[in-house]
Amino acid sequence: MIRGNWFTEALEQRTAFSVRYGDTLFDENSTFQRVQIFESEAMGRVLILGGCFMVTEKDSFIYHEMLVHPAMAVVREPRKVLVIGGGDGVTVTEIVRYAGVESVILCEIDPLVVSACRAHLPKVSAGLSDPRVTVVNEDGAAFVARFQHEFDVILVDSTDPVGPGVALYETSFYESVRRGLRSGGAAVVQTESPLFMEDTFSSSVSNLGSVFGEGRCRPYLATIPSYPGALWSFTFCSEDMAPVLEAPESIPPQLEKELSYYSAEVHRAAFALPVFVRRLLRK
Amino acid sequence: MIRGNWFTEALEQRTAFSVRYGDTLFDENSTFQRVQIFESEAMGRVLILGGCFMVTEKDSFIYHEMLVHPAMAVVREPRKVLVIGGGDGVTVTEIVRYAGVESVILCEIDPLVVSACRAHLPKVSAGLSDPRVTVVNEDGAAFVARFQHEFDVILVDSTDPVGPGVALYETSFYESVRRGLRSGGAAVVQTESPLFMEDTFSSSVSNLGSVFGEGRCRPYLATIPSYPGALWSFTFCSEDMAPVLEAPESIPPQLEKELSYYSAEVHRAAFALPVFVRRLLRK
Numbered sequence: 001m002i003r004g005n006w007f008t009e010a011l012e013q014r015t016a017f018s019v020r021y022g023d024t025l026f027d028e029n030s031t032f033q034r035v036q037i038f039e040s041e042a043m044g045r046v047l048i049l050g051g052c053f054m055v056t057e058k059d060s061f062i063y064h065e066m067l068v069h070p071a072m073a074v075v076r077e078p079r080k081v082l083v084i085g086g087g088d089g090v091t092v093t094e095i096v097r098y099a100g101v102e103s104v105i106l107c108e109i110d111p112l113v114v115s116a117c118r119a120h121l122p123k124v125s126a127g128l129s130d131p132r133v134t135v136v137n138e139d140g141a142a143f144v145a146r147f148q149h150e151f152d153v154i155l156v157d158s159t160d161p162v163g164p165g166v167a168l169y170e171t172s173f174y175e176s177v178r179r180g181l182r183s184g185g186a187a188v189v190q191t192e193s194p195l196f197m198e199d200t201f202s203s204s205v206s207n208l209g210s211v212f213g214e215g216r217c218r219p220y221l222a223t224i225p226s227y228p229g230a231l232w233s234f235t236f237c238s239e240d241m242a243p244v245l246e247a248p249e250s251i252p253p254q255l256e257k258e259l260s261y262y263s264a265e266v267h268r269a270a271f272a273l274p275v276f277v278r279r280l281l282r283k
Numbered sequence: 284m285i286r287g288n289w290f291t292e293a294l295e296q297r298t299a300f301s302v303r304y305g306d307t308l309f310d311e312n313s314t315f316q317r318v319q320i321f322e323s324e325a326m327g328r329v330l331i332l333g334g335c336f337m338v339t340e341k342d343s344f345i346y347h348e349m350l351v352h353p354a355m356a357v358v359r360e361p362r363k364v365l366v367i368g369g370g371d372g373v374t375v376t377e378i379v380r381y382a383g384v385e386s387v388i389l390c391e392i393d394p395l396v397v398s399a400c401r402a403h404l405p406k407v408s409a410g411l412s413d414p415r416v417t418v419v420n421e422d423g424a425a426f427v428a429r430f431q432h433e434f435d436v437i438l439v440d441s442t443d444p445v446g447p448g449v450a451l452y453e454t455s456f457y458e459s460v461r462r463g464l465r466s467g468g469a470a471v472v473q474t475e476s477p478l479f480m481e482d483t484f485s486s487s488v489s490n491l492g493s494v495f496g497e498g499r500c501r502p503y504l505a506t507i508p509s510y511p512g513a514l515w516s517f518t519f520c521s522e523d524m525a526p527v528l529e530a531p532e533s534i535p536p537q538l539e540k541e542l543s544y545y546s547a548e549v550h551r552a553a554f555a556l557p558v559f560v561r562r563l564l565r566k
Contacts, residue, residue, distance in 0.1 A: 019298050020298070042298045059478065195508060225513040
């Protein structure tokens with residue numbers, strides 16, 4: 001039925017998403033995981049980490065705009081930003097669109113991800129070359145634990161809770177993230193699919209709530225076709241800032257021109273949760 | 284890598300979604316298409332028409348709630364409803380939740396779809412047995428052309444624009460739908476994925492606009508993991524009713540208890556289109 005070379009990510013041997021690919025641009029093993037980049041007609045260049053789709057040129061604008069811009073819009077004049085995970089550089093590329101940002105630290109445990117993406121995903125990883133960006137290759141949980149009241153925005157751009165990603169789902173890590181934020185700051189954590197990984201979603205949001213305080217963690221959603229379940233969640237966490245009430249009515253015109261998914265209207269809409277998602281949060 | 288029996292729907296030999304299945308409950312060819320129903324762990328029972336996922340017990344609540352409830356909420360006291368396509372009965376099952384509905388005509392060209400779903404998807408097709416529902420097996424485009432100012436709500440629950448679905452993407456069909464609506468009525472047409480089938484999406488919305496009038500057709504979105512591209516569109520068409528301005532602030536409490544996706548808040552949010560979708564509409 002299906003011809004040619006296909007890359008398939010199967011979720012628990014129950015469902016699978018496949019992309020037909022042409023050239024393999026990169027395929028090496030690091031200490032942590034297998035890192036693959038290939039060229040595909042449907043999705044453009046595709047980054048696979050440990051057998052899972054991470055970035056595709058076709059749809060990654062959705063994930064990365066929705067990880068970055070809600071927090072950047074709500075926090076007043078964000079200057080110092082920390083990204084944990086996200087060695088592909090796409091998150092950083094979104095952050096450096098803001099002229100007011102003074103420094104971005106990208107803490108990616110696996111240097112091979114960074115070098116492979118610099119070489120083979122130059123467009124979407126371009127932000128890595130911005131002079132305000134510092135890349136450190138350390139364990140994200142250990143790194144963030146060193147800071148107190150340091151960052152305006154912290155973004156947790158983790159892989160799934162397997163392999164090197166496990167530490168980024170622990171309550172002690174969330175506690176470090178909270179302590180790393182300055183007053184008026186916000187963190188956003190990717191919290192998996194509420195449809196296909198409902199347990200991970202519920203427990204992550206619940207654990208974040210126990211750290212930041214009741215009502216201070218608000219999940220929001222976007223559609224990422226290349227991720228299992230497609231309906232994907234992020235959780236906005238802040239001790240002071242409410243993500244909908246304090247969202248601006250509009251975004252800067254220059255930014256509006258550059259983006260493909262996010263707008264002030266999309267920001268508000270993303271926090272309107274389908275009924276079954278609200279029910280998961282009540283458990 | 285992947286074990287057991289998998290059913291795969293490939294989109295233009297470029298991407299594919301697969302579900303591992305157990306028992307085959309039904310597999311026959313009608314005059315129009317192959318009709319398959321199987322049992323799967325991940326998605327529950329699954330209906331495949333002509334090789335494409337149509338209904339899964341896991342995620343079809345999203346598609347069907349979002350096809351039905353926005354129009355039912357905006358139109359005042361809808362009494363007569365026409366569904367074109369949707370022989371699986373899931374759309375009808377959503378419609379008969381409204382006590383005020385007096386009659387529902389389901390016009391499905393393929394009687395095999397209806398009988399297979401009655402037998403093997405009894406829960407989600409239960410509405411087919413409601414005494415207010417009449418099933419007619421005719422060509423939907425020819426059927427609706429017989430009516431003028433007859434229906435409060437018309438829902439176009441079509442397959443993709445291949446095989447028996449082709450006629451349901453033609454402007455002459457949209458013209459018949461417009462004439463079939465009474466004053467104050469509304470139609471909703473499923474208009475494919477703006478991410479993976481952008482040409483079909485753009486041309487459908489544009490053709491609907493040329494029939495109903497500029498500004499009288501408003502696309503809205505939901506995430507359907509089992510459909511290609513996952514980000515799925517519906518277009519709300521009405522000569523008199525604005526889908527957001529005239530949407531009620533809340534829905535009846537009984538309905539709220541029964542639904543799993545749709546709410547008044549989700550209604551409004553679904554019409555907030557990502558930037559790239561707005562750009563497709565300007566072409």
